[in-house]
Amino acid sequence: MKNILIASMLLLASAAIIPFMGNIVPYGNARASLLNSDYENTRLAVDAVTRNFTLYGSFSAGWGFAPASMSTPGPTIVIEQGDTVNLDLVSQDGITHRFFVSYTNSSTPNAGDPMSADFTTSTTFQFAATTTIGTYKYYCYYHTLTMWGYFDVVQTGTIPEFQLAVMLSLLVATTIAAALANKRKYQT
């Protein structure tokens, strides 16, 4: 009975910790204003995170998250509204490329479209993504036919940031509970 009590307390404790785990941005004020009418705005401001992607590019093969998986269209980049996108761009064929996102889904960049510098080996490019939900396209400025892919901006809170943390803490709690139950079984 005592062990079951301890196990339940552990489960409760881990459940209480979960909301505080993994959050990169300070969370205090946002929690206090959870009931505010501008809840969504608060979430947007607080939950914008930096997402890192490495994109390999080749004129003939397209874009890929790995050199072996370059394709046309390339991999879909999924981010949440207003996230900071941090790109490592690698030219896999030694040809000069230039990455841009078209918010008008046009193969030529417009004012306000994020665009990297030219890169023939590699470069990094960081930008704050639009807060307008939508499916856009990214391109190589020089090779728009082969080097493009989708750039999905989804609602804040859609991407399960803390799934791993949740699963790990549940796993730990379950393991402890099972161990306690097992120990109890062999006590006479």
Ligand SMILES: [Cu+2]
């Ligand atoms: Cu290119």
